[in-house]
Amino acid sequence: MPEEVIRLNNLSFRFPDCSKAVLHNVSAIIHRGERIAICGPSGCGKSTLLYLLNRLYPLNCDGIVSGEIRLFGKNGEHYAPGEINRRIATVFQDPDAQFCMPTVEEELAFTLENLHIPQADMEERIAGILSLTSLTEWRHSKIHSLSGGMKQRVAVACALIMDPEVLLLDEPLSHLDPVTARDFVCWLDRLQQLRQLTIIAVEHRLVHWKSFFKREIRLGKDGRVIADGPPAEIPALLFPSRLSGKAAEEALRIQGLAVEIDGKTRLSPLSFSLTRGEVTIVAGPNGSGKTTLLKALCGIHQASGTIQAISRRGYVPQSPEFMFLTQSVSQEVAYSGISSLQEIKGLMNRLDLSTIADSHPFSVSHGQKRRVAVGAMLADKRQILLMDEPTAGQDAASLQELYTLIGQRTAEGAAFVIVTHDMSFALAVADSVVLLKDGAMTGKYSAADFWTRDDLLLAHHLLAPEGVAIHEASIE
Amino acid sequence: MLKDWKLKEIVLMSLFGVVFGIVYLVFIHFGNIWAGIIGPIAYEWMFGIWFIVSIISMYIIRKPGAAVLPETLAALIEVLLGNAVGPRLILSGLVQGLGAEAAFAATRYRHFNLAILMLAGAGSAVFSFIYGYFISGYAALDPSFVAFMFTLRVLSGMVIAGMGGKYIADGLLATGSLRGYAISRSGKGDAGA
Amino acid sequence: MKHLLNDMNPSFKFVIVTLSMIVMAFFFNPWTPLIFCCGIVLLQILFSQTNWKLWLVCMLPFAFGAFGYLWTTIVFGRASSGTIIWSSGFFDITDQQLNLALSLSFRVLAFSVLSLMFAFTTAPVKFVMSLMQQMKLSPKLAYSVLVGYHFLPLIKDEFVQIKQVHEMRNVAVKNSRWLRLTSIYGMLIPTLASSVRKAESAAFAMEARGFTGEPRTSYFRPIRIKPRDYWLSLLFSALLAASCIIGVLLEK
Numbered sequence: 001m002p003e004e005v006i007r008l009n010n011l012s013f014r015f016p017d018c019s020k021a022v023l024h025n026v027s028a029i030i031h032r033g034e035r036i037a038i039c040g041p042s043g044c045g046k047s048t049l050l051y052l053l054n055r056l057y058p059l060n061c062d063g064i065v066s067g068e069i070r071l072f073g074k075n076g077e078h079y080a081p082g083e084i085n086r087r088i089a090t091v092f093q094d095p096d097a098q099f100c101m102p103t104v105e106e107e108l109a110f111t112l113e114n115l116h117i118p119q120a121d122m123e124e125r126i127a128g129i130l131s132l133t134s135l136t137e138w139r140h141s142k143i144h145s146l147s148g149g150m151k152q153r154v155a156v157a158c159a160l161i162m163d164p165e166v167l168l169l170d171e172p173l174s175h176l177d178p179v180t181a182r183d184f185v186c187w188l189d190r191l192q193q194l195r196q197l198t199i200i201a202v203e204h205r206l207v208h209w210k211s212f213f214k215r216e217i218r219l220g221k222d223g224r225v226i227a228d229g230p231p232a233e234i235p236a237l238l239f240p241s242r243l244s245g246k247a248a249e250e251a252l253r254i255q256g257l258a259v260e261i262d263g264k265t266r267l268s269p270l271s272f273s274l275t276r277g278e279v280t281i282v283a284g285p286n287g288s289g290k291t292t293l294l295k296a297l298c299g300i301h302q303a304s305g306t307i308q309a310i311s312r313r314g315y316v317p318q319s320p321e322f323m324f325l326t327q328s329v330s331q332e333v334a335y336s337g338i339s340s341l342q343e344i345k346g347l348m349n350r351l352d353l354s355t356i357a358d359s360h361p362f363s364v365s366h367g368q369k370r371r372v373a374v375g376a377m378l379a380d381k382r383q384i385l386l387m388d389e390p391t392a393g394q395d396a397a398s399l400q401e402l403y404t405l406i407g408q409r410t411a412e413g414a415a416f417v418i419v420t421h422d423m424s425f426a427l428a429v430a431d432s433v434v435l436l437k438d439g440a441m442t443g444k445y446s447a448a449d450f451w452t453r454d455d456l457l458l459a460h461h462l463l464a465p466e467g468v469a470i471h472e473a474s475i476e
Numbered sequence: 477m478l479k480d481w482k483l484k485e486i487v488l489m490s491l492f493g494v495v496f497g498i499v500y501l502v503f504i505h506f507g508n509i510w511a512g513i514i515g516p517i518a519y520e521w522m523f524g525i526w527f528i529v530s531i532i533s534m535y536i537i538r539k540p541g542a543a544v545l546p547e548t549l550a551a552l553i554e555v556l557l558g559n560a561v562g563p564r565l566i567l568s569g570l571v572q573g574l575g576a577e578a579a580f581a582a583t584r585y586r587h588f589n590l591a592i593l594m595l596a597g598a599g600s601a602v603f604s605f606i607y608g609y610f611i612s613g614y615a616a617l618d619p620s621f622v623a624f625m626f627t628l629r630v631l632s633g634m635v636i637a638g639m640g641g642k643y644i645a646d647g648l649l650a651t652g653s654l655r656g657y658a659i660s661r662s663g664k665g666d667a668g669a
Numbered sequence: 670m671k672h673l674l675n676d677m678n679p680s681f682k683f684v685i686v687t688l689s690m691i692v693m694a695f696f697f698n699p700w701t702p703l704i705f706c707c708g709i710v711l712l713q714i715l716f717s718q719t720n721w722k723l724w725l726v727c728m729l730p731f732a733f734g735a736f737g738y739l740w741t742t743i744v745f746g747r748a749s750s751g752t753i754i755w756s757s758g759f760f761d762i763t764d765q766q767l768n769l770a771l772s773l774s775f776r777v778l779a780f781s782v783l784s785l786m787f788a789f790t791t792a793p794v795k796f797v798m799s800l801m802q803q804m805k806l807s808p809k810l811a812y813s814v815l816v817g818y819h820f821l822p823l824i825k826d827e828f829v830q831i832k833q834v835h836e837m838r839n840v841a842v843k844n845s846r847w848l849r850l851t852s853i854y855g856m857l858i859p860t861l862a863s864s865v866r867k868a869e870s871a872a873f874a875m876e877a878r879g880f881t882g883e884p885r886t887s888y889f890r891p892i893r894i895k896p897r898d899y900w901l902s903l904l905f906s907a908l909l910a911a912s913c914i915i916g917v918l919l920e921k
Contacts, residue, residue, distance in 0.1 A: 017655065056873050060482060061656050082881035090877035096823055097867045098874035100816045102794060109889030110812075114879035119887040144822065158878060300833040315837055321862065322827070323834040325855050327650060336838065362651030362862060376838070478807050483882065484872035486809055490817035491864040494824055499853065516738060549814055556793035556818045560727045562784025563686045611694045613776065616769045621745035644857060653862040656869075 005166055005198055006030040006053065010067035013048060013058070013223075022048050023223040025067070032165070035192065035212060036200045037231060040219035042365075042395045046202040049219075050168050053200070054090050055079065072165075086115060089159035090168040093393070095151035095175055099143050104135065104154050107143060111158050129161040133191065147286060149180035153187065160195070167192075169201035173208050174393040177286055177421045178463040181208045188212070204395040206231060207424070207465075239403045239428040245277030245410030246431050252297075252313075252384055252415060256305035259289075259296045266292045269305060270441035272434060274384070274417070276310070277410040280444070281426040282419045284436035285461035290419040293436065294386040297417065309384060314377025318389040320369040321362050323376070329364065330357040333375040344379055350408065351375045366394070367401045374405065384415045391422040399425055424465035427451060435460050480539060485657070486549075489533050489542070493550030496529050497557065516612070520628040524636025526569075527600035530576040531593050531641030536648075538588060538658035543580055543596065547573030568607060575603025576637075588662075594638030601633030674717035674786070678898040679796040680803040685905045686787050690780055692909060699768055701916030702775035708908040709782045716901075717790050724785060731781035735774040742770035768920075793818060799892045809882035816871050820864075827863055831856045 008028045014021040022045040030036060038046045051057040055076060058065050069076035071084060092098045101107040108126045117125065130136040135157055138146070143154060152172050159167055173181040189212060192199055206213065218227040252274040259267040267289045274280055282290045296303035298313040317323060326332050333353065334344050348354050351371045356364050361372050370390060377385055390402055399422070406416055406429055417434075420426055426433065433450050435442040437460055450456070451464050478486075503522050529550045530543040551569025555562060579596035580588075605626050608614060614622050645659070654660050674682075693702060713719055743762055751765035794815065801811040835855060 015655075017660065051873075054877055056876055060484060060873070060876075082876070082879045085877050085879045090874075092870060092874050092877070094867075094870055097820075097870035100812050100819060100871065100875060102819065106794075106889070110880075111878045113885050113888060114881070116886045119889065119891070122887075122889050144819065155874075162879060295833065298837055300837055315834065317830065317834055319859075319863070321651075322831045322859050323838060324859065325835065325838065360650050360652065362653065362858075380838070478809055478882070481809070482872070483809060483813070483876060483880070484869045486813040487816050487872045487875075488865060488868035490813040491820055491824070491868045492861070494817045494821050495828075495857070495860055495864055497821075498825060498828060499857070502853065514737065516734070516741060518737070545810070549810065549817070552797075552814050553817050553821075555788075556796065556814070557821060558788055558793075560731070560781070560785055560788055562787045563683050564690055564780060564784060567687060567690075611690065613694065613697065613773050616697065616742055616746060616773055618745045618747050621741075644854070644861070647854070647858045648861050648865070651858060651862050653865045 089164035314382030489546035527637035544573035597633035597638030
């Protein structure tokens with residue numbers, strides 16, 4: 001057995017302003033070279049556990065810890081600030097919020113300066129890590145101009161340049177499209193073998209990781225370890241079967257819709273139509289114009305061409321709180337004053353918002369925020385709902401909730417246009433798929449025969465979801 | 477002084493500086509149009525927007541320096557963003573921040589109610605006016621006109637920075653995103669007192 | 670030669686610019702700021718590569734401001750003695766008053782020219798790095814400022830998104846100017862809430878990479894002080910002194 005690097009003894013943790021503990025009696029021993037996934041539903045304390053391992057907590061949140069964390073055979077509390085971070089490095093979830101210098105090279109140098117590496121040695125270490133991570137040609141690139149996938153690689157390079165023994169990852173794939181995520185995992189696999197790293201990742205969906213992890217620590221809702229062992233067989237996320245709500249009546253017909261911003265063509269003329277109760281997925285690589293299409297449909301972007309529709313279109317951004325204007329959920333839904341009180345009440349009930357009617361819309365859970373946003377749009381009598389990346393960073397429970405929400409609304413005659421990277425979700429929910437690439441529409445396909453078109457999928461940076469086979473089988 | 481500060485608090489102040497830098501740009505368009513016609517007085521009524529970062533940061537973080545630091549950082553960021561007023565901003569940012577800081581220090585960083593926030597807004601206004609009096613040569617102007625400018629600026633500091641700052645910070649507090657900062661720990665204790 | 674000002678140590682430049690402004694505030698004759706103004710432009714022409722078209726565009730609002738200053742000082746100027754050189758029904762203008770008004774508006778121009786010189790020849794990141802290396806600015810502050818600087822495009826983007834979504838919800842009521850001003854408050858709250866989150870992630874990311882805020886012992890790209898920095902500082906000081914002396918002499 002390789003040596004032990006981390007040992008948790010009955011670790012419990014709670015935040016100062018909350019009496020309920022986030023983690024309960026967590027015990028585990030982690031050995032050098034292990035690949036561990038920490039899984040569990042939202043709010044189970046997986047990220048908290050990660051922050052305890054790299055010592056960002058409890059100092060940063062004044063949290064209360066009981067039990068013991070032993071890092072490399074020494075009590076975690078006996079390390080000076082910053083000392084442990086050289087041996088236990090971390091890559092965070094949001095690719096946009098973990099850099100502070102303009103270029104890749106300067107960002108790497110920032111890390112070396114933190115470690116007080118003599119200037120004479122810096123060049124060699126930077127060149128070395130760039131070649132190890134195959135990033136040499138991006139050395140002088142501006143970080144903010146890189147794609148999400150490249151940013152995550154740069155973040156890993158910045159972590160590895162410290163020569164750490166343990167690498168912590170906080171949901172590193174949640175902002176990446178499927179092909180980029182797959183490539184990232186292969187790349188990381190090679191690095192782990194080269195460096196004999198211990199990798200511990202927080203992840204709520206292991207699908208994209210294939211067989212990367214050898215051990216899974218599963219936390220329950222209450223912050224206790226409920227399983228610790230080889231990863232459970234990855235269950236394809238199964239959504240309850242749904243009858244398509246697709247009706248015959250046409251809800252939306254667009255012809256020659258095109259968008260030009262500051263003299264640049266963002267969307268070449270495209271045409272398609274949608275019926276009531278239909279769910280259309282818009283998919284394509286990052287930067288292919290998906291969000292532009294949604295914004296043009298609801299009038300945020302000026303567009304040429306014609307749009308005929310049964311109602312105005314409602315837009316739900318990726319962060320639903322961007323659209324909130326009031327101090328309570330009920331005011332938020334009633335904001336426009338278009339629906340009558342009676343209608344609002346019915347709507348709140350159907351969306352299951354009555355229990356949180358007086359809460360501040362920012363303080364409810366992400367799933368609830370999304371329901372509030374959808375409620376506000378429906379109360380505006382907007383029967384065609386445009387959702388931008390509602391699946392990004394969502395766990396299974398939240399996805400199932402979204403699935404139910406869409407199913408119920410389509411049954412009432414609403415139509416959906418949804419941008420998403422999550423193909424297993426798309427498979428479950430879509431009646432049709434609109435593919436975009438480089439600002440042009442490749443076509444609109446019926447969901448029934450779309451998922452076997454590997455050529456189309458690959459050309460648009462998509463991967464057929466794991467569930468396709470099961471799905472096909474269940475149809476036969 | 478910086479030893480007691482968490483990094484996330486300093487970064488927060490810096491980001492607030494960016495956000496209000498953007499807001500200020502929106503307002504300065506109003507000012508610029510008028511400045512040529514009605515002179516420097518065009519900027520007086522909106523001077524409070526400059527002080528608001530101090531007030532909000534202090535109200536949220538409640539540590540010595542939480543008024544003067546963000547104001548200086550905000551000015552430095554403005555310079556980085558290529559604000560044509562340039563390095564002069566850093567000095568005036570420092571002076572304004574000191575004005576607000578003086579008000580909080582005078583009350584020993586114990587209370588953060590509306591009256592004190594407005595006092596801090598006024599403090600920024602007074603300090604920045606003295607600095608302006610010197611650097612822009614207000615001495616050459618008619619005393620009654622100077623008095624008018626001064627009153628306008630102090631009012632702006634009290635209303636826009638003091639009241640506006642509290643209003644914005646309370647709005648932000650209600651969203652629940654300030655968990656982990658002093659303002660959330662203080663409870664209801666001094667907020668309304 | 671054509672890069673001398675761009676290559677000058679930013680901290681030196683910063684100190685010189687600030688010092689010049691403070692000194693300038695003691696002079697109330699029109700000549701000192703005027704001469705200084707021309708001198709700075711001349712130096713910038715000689716020792717830097719400047720996009721002068723852009724420079725003119727940036728200068729325009731300041732020129733407006735200077736004009737506003739001119740007539741404010743004439744109309745609302747302190748009553749003074751001197752010969753009346755022009756008179757309207759409401760007020761008289763004396764030569765002293767005109768001198769003072771010219772002096773103050775030239776001062777506005779001098780400050781602007783100086784600021785633009787700094788802005789046009791200084792790379793932002795290098796400036797902060799130099800403040801940290803030469804002026805002993807705390808790394809905690811310096812890197813926080815840099816984080817803010819890099820988040821600007823992101824925050825701006827979010828601000829625009831929030832504005833767009835709010836406008837979509839508000840189609841009916843967005844028309845009055847006052848409402849548009851109050852709507853800024855509605856946009857501020859989501860922007861600030863998201864900044865709070867971003868600030869925390871950024872701070873965590875920095876700490877996770879061993880950043881503790883203690884002074885650094887070595888830099889990847891040290892910003893050094895070279896002889897030219899002293900020469901240029903001397904040149905600026907000479908210009909400042911000359912314009913002060915000549916200004917005072919000319920006034921007499």
